[in-house]
Amino acid sequence: MKVVNLRKEGWKREPELVRIKNRGQGLESKFAQSVLEIIENVRNYGDSAVFSYAKKFDKVDLTPENVKVSDKEVEEAFKKVPKEVVEALKFAVERVEKFHQHQKENSYFVTEPGIVLGQKVTPLEKVGVYVPGGKAAYPSSVVMNVVPAKVAGVERVVMITPAVGSLEINPYTLVAAKLSGVDEIYRVGGAHGVAAIAFGTETIPKVDKIVGPGNIFVALAKKFLFGTVDIDMVAGPSEILVIADETANPDWVATDLLSQAEHDELAGAFLVTHDNRIAEETVKAVHEKLKRLKRKEIAEKSIENFGTVFLTRDVYHSCQVANEIAPEHLEVATKEPFALLDYIKHAGAIFLGHHTCESLGDYVLGPNHVLPTGGSARFFSPLGVYDFVKRSSVLYVSQEGFNRVSGPARELAECEGLEAHRLAVEVREAIKLVAKSLERV
Template sequence: MKIQQVTDLVSIKRSIESGNDEQKTVVKEIIAKVRRFGDAALKELTEKLDGVCLSSFSVTEEEIADAYAQMDTRFVSIVREAAENIRTYHEKQLRPSWMTTQENGTIIGQKITPLDSVGVYVPGGTAAYPSSVLMNTIPALVAGVKRIVMVSPPNREGKLPAPVLVAAKEAGVHEIYKVGGAQAIAALAYGTETIHAVDKITGPGNIYVALAKREVFGDVDIDMIAGPSEIAILADDTARADEVAADLLSQAEHDPRACSILVTPSQALAEAVSIEVERQLKLLLRQDIAARSIADYGRIYVTSNMDEAIETINQLAPEHLEILTEKAFELLGKIRHAGAIFIGRYSTEPVGDYFAGPNHVLPTNGTARFSSPLNVDDFQKKSSVIFYSEKALMENGEKIAKFARVEGLEAHARAVEIRLKNIRETH
């Protein structure tokens, strides 16, 4: 693994899923087809792209029961416990509506309302991601969303992976459809005979899913267009090289474009970790993917001191940050930009991926500078509440009318002044 000085810092940013012209054209054509032909288009595209002809897109109770029969009870128990951890964490994010009364009788406030419906995309086909189900659906349910629709591409047998269905059931999702790709995003955004449209779409997917989410944004809300996964580790010479290397590789195995970075003032640790990464790479089932990631986007940066290391982390604004130092909590307040922060040697990143409770849907590509993990607020909207009293309008009406006329909006001013006139006439 390449070791270099922090003066040669390479940005963590990589090109986001912007796609090429051909891919964009394909996505636009798929969306247009689904909008025009509905279920018929979904059936045709599922047969063409997923290689399976479905008579129904809906997942049945029998399929869910069969999924439970396929899974060992230990895994079901683990999913159940993880779901409870995630639910408990997100319940602490709930905020109430509020109102306050001023001395002149004016009441102002904020009304918080859950979204009516949310669509969750879960990647599928040859892989199964039950953790994505839990992380995307539970915050929405905690927020009070009444209708959650889950979509995921079917395999060649026309089924969804058993772990995904078990996770959906444990989370509390009841509306599940076997449809994937850009066609699933189009169905969620615009509706078909079977799948009614939703207000927001969340969840990761391939380039076609990402482009489709970008295309429908504005007609519906979306969570984000996420880039490849990334981890940065801030460590001193108290960290164990084998543990640091294992954590770097835990992200590298995701994707050839995943980014794994160690920032440390310790030259000795840097050298030991570089050796460990090469040794542990040989043990991985996804060795080819991890090796490409480490070669292209893996770096070890050696800094002159810890303050410089912290500033380097803030420049990177990583999706995942691990702090593996002697006094890790003392450094927490100095971290300005990171999606999720893991403190101490036992808080390895997979703890957050699956079980601890905080959401694993995180800002990537340096966007932790201005955005947050998926959370309950993402599934609620806020309405301002204004009750202006007669006394308040008498006190401030002329100021408001003056403001309106400065902007050239005479009707705005007159809407206030006619009320002032009527009040004076009645007193």
């Protein structure tokens, strides 16, 4: 791990900090043209385009008859997954559901004489959840993407996940889908799968929003289809930043740093501390533990690319550094973590105290583990129930209410040169208008 001293004037311009701060700015336009072409073909040719891309990219023969996963396959999956895992998933679903219930929003209105104004909150009708295929399955990710949609009241949650090489879908994925409340599953993926649920095909339904992680083709397809459907945030490599003081346990902190590093060669693991001993011992522990990990090669590259210790003046300075980086996961491994909560402005999730390790939050605590990466915690939020509802404004005026506001509306329509806007007000205020023109005579 690199050690970077920020105990100096102009620390915000320190090149290593700036490099990390700008980690999320990639545009990745080199695949843009091929993804746009896939989207166009799926839009124009529906199933036949989707099935031919599945043949080409995923080496699988899809038909209108086999593209949808049957109830029987889901039942079979339950026989293949160990009972303890099913129980652990049920535990997770229950806790995630319980926490997300608190995010439900009411429609509301306010009144004044002759006027009622408000917003009506309505669940989205149909949501698509993308789940990556392949041998590694992340059932916890299925839970985190699906449960908030069901809590919001979404009627149809449609999961897509690519069958690769054979028609079989990972049983862990199917079990998690069933336990989370997925309504339908289609074995398609990639940019063509995303385009299929964005436009709808002969066999695959059109949805209103697409969420869930995927590779660069999936991410680009979602971005290009933003507007045709809504999408969740743009996901990048995972990252953790730990603020530690002298009370932290270097062994625990090191394991937490590695639990991000093992995800991805581009994952970020940052330690921010004013305590030199903690810095040294943590770095040592990281390198020792690293050697023994099964996913050693990935974790090693990640630590090499982005593993950094920032030395600060005190915990408040550490919070400032954390805000500059705006990490996805932020652990506050200090004696009085709640004392720092106001100072932390930008982080996807804030884990307070020595026992609150990120992996508890990843799986079972309840808040969502789909979080903004690459510094986008400055403006994006964790996935939540609020992502699966939309609002409609509601406006009502009586004749009395109308009279109270019509004058300035007419004035502004006039000044913007929008004549029919003005006329729409004037036809309704005929009596007042006659009075006004008399005045002008």
